[in-house]
Amino acid sequence: MGQRVAYYRRRRGYSQAVLSGLVGRSEEWLSQIERGARDIDRLSTILEVAKALRIVPQRLLPGPFHTTPRQTQQSGTIGTAPDVVPDIETAMLRYDGIAGLVGITDPGPVNLGHLERQVELSFVCSQTEQWSRMAPLVPGMIADSYHASRQAVTDAEKRRAKTLEALVYRVTSGMLDRLGEPRLPWVAAERSMAAAEMTEDPLLIAGGAWRLAVVLRHSGRLTESTDVPTAAADALRRDDRNATPEHLSVYGSLMLKGAVGAASVNDHSAVRDYLSEVERTAERLGSDRNDFWFAFGPTNVSIHRVWLALELGDPSQAIDLADAVPLDQLPPELAERRVSHLITVAWAYYLRRRYREALDALTEARMAAPEQLIFTGRVHTMLSGMLRRERRSIKHDLRELSEFVGVAG
Incomplete structure (x- = not known):
């Protein structure tokens, strides 16, 4: 990222003194960023630098992942998901408004039971970060959901088909987001929301809002990334007295997204308010659940x-809080939550220059969900930084993990 900041700074004709002044930082801070001695550790800071350079934030962020296949004992061949992205993009283009114009033929009745099983498998892959297993399913699911919606006759058939379409695009958006695609996650998230709205199912609509909030945040639209889930949560709150466990799970997940958005704009007070409501909801729920594949409950609140x-x-506080997270209470099918937490802990140690502990956390994460490390930009940043400041005590383990992830020494 430092190299990209330096490139666009020179292209804009700014000196380090000018750019550092525009973002309210010292010239030494910017110098450290550009030469790789320091990392930009917060999304809000990236947005400030991008605004000062008058560019979209995505130009400072890494592009889509390109990996080579590799074998693991647990997961078989991994790292192949990016190879399927062109087929997914083609399916998203073909099975939309232009389908009639390009002469897409009806393949015959869609087996909705089969499509439902594929959707469920895809969410399982999503929560266990098995992207190379899931990716080949996506083009066919997009096609089937398109045809199912158009073949439906009764209102019940239409709702069922649109429900599946909403879920197909929600899980697809999440995968494309993980793979670092810049445009497609947004398109998929919007299609998920549009299909959900046609079902008039408030929980399905809320799920679409949750996914849209993630995409908004990653695209740098921090205000909207808080407003969207909060508005959806407000709609669910109207029926709070009759809330089912599924209702509470979705509501709590939306409020967590509100807290994430507030933290991204450094609003400490709002974060406390959101967390207070989230903890109240988790207490009402009483246990960890996975309704609508949101994995909400007391453990996920601790992770957040x-x-x-x-x-x-405050990386030191993050390290202290990590000791209280009961990771052993998470079932194996929620590997993504476990590994996301371990990556967060590793990042906190990394920022404190405690590289042995950071590397140990990443090594543990690799055992649970190896593809999550491969497709997480923060992991690449950490490994690159540790390789630049390589210490003898971690040299062997660091180089072995870096080679697996695909980070050059």
Whole structure:
């Protein structure tokens, strides 16, 4: 990222003194960023630098991942998901408004039971970060959901088909987002929301809002990334007295997204308010659940507390809070939550220059969900930084993990 900042700074004709002044930082801070001695550790800071350079934030962020296949004992061949992205993009183009214009033929009745099983498998892959297993399913699911919606006759058939379409695009958006695609996650998230709205199912609509909030944040639209889930949560709150466990799970997940958005704009007070409501909801729920594949409950709230402390600029507090997270209570099918937490802890240690602990956390994460490390930009940043400041005590383990992830020494 430092190299990209330096490139666009020179292209704009700014000196380091000018750019550092525009973002309210010291010239030495910017110098350290550009030469790789320091990392930009918060999304809000990236947005400030991009605004000062008058560019979109995505130009400072890494592009889509390109990997080579590799074998693991647990997952078989991994790292192949990016190879399927062109086929997914083609399916998203073909099975939309232009389908009639390009002469897409009806393949015959869609087996909705089969499509439902594929959607469920895809969400399982999403929560266990098995992207190379899931990716080949996506083009066919997009095609089937398109045809199912157009073949439906009764209102019940239409709702069922649109429900599946909403879920197909939600899980697809999440995968494309993980792979670092810049445009497609947004398109998929909007299609998921549009299909959900046609079902008039408030929980499905809320799920679409949750996914859209993630895409908005990653695209740098921090205000909207808070407003969207909050508005959806407000709609669910109207029926709070009759809330089912599924209702509470979705509501709590939306409020967590509100807390994430507030932390990204450094609003400590709002973060506390959101967390207070989230904890109240988790207490009402009483246990960890996975309704609509949101994995909400007390454990996920604890995981988010660690992430929020880090996003608010306090890695030491994040390390302290991590000790209280009961990771052993998460079932194996929620590997993504476990590994996301371990990556957060590793990042906190990395920022404190405690590289042995950071590397140990990443090594543990690799055992649970190896593809998550391969397709997480923060992991690449950490490994690159540790390789630049390589210490003898971690040299062997660091180089072995870096080679697996695909980070050059």
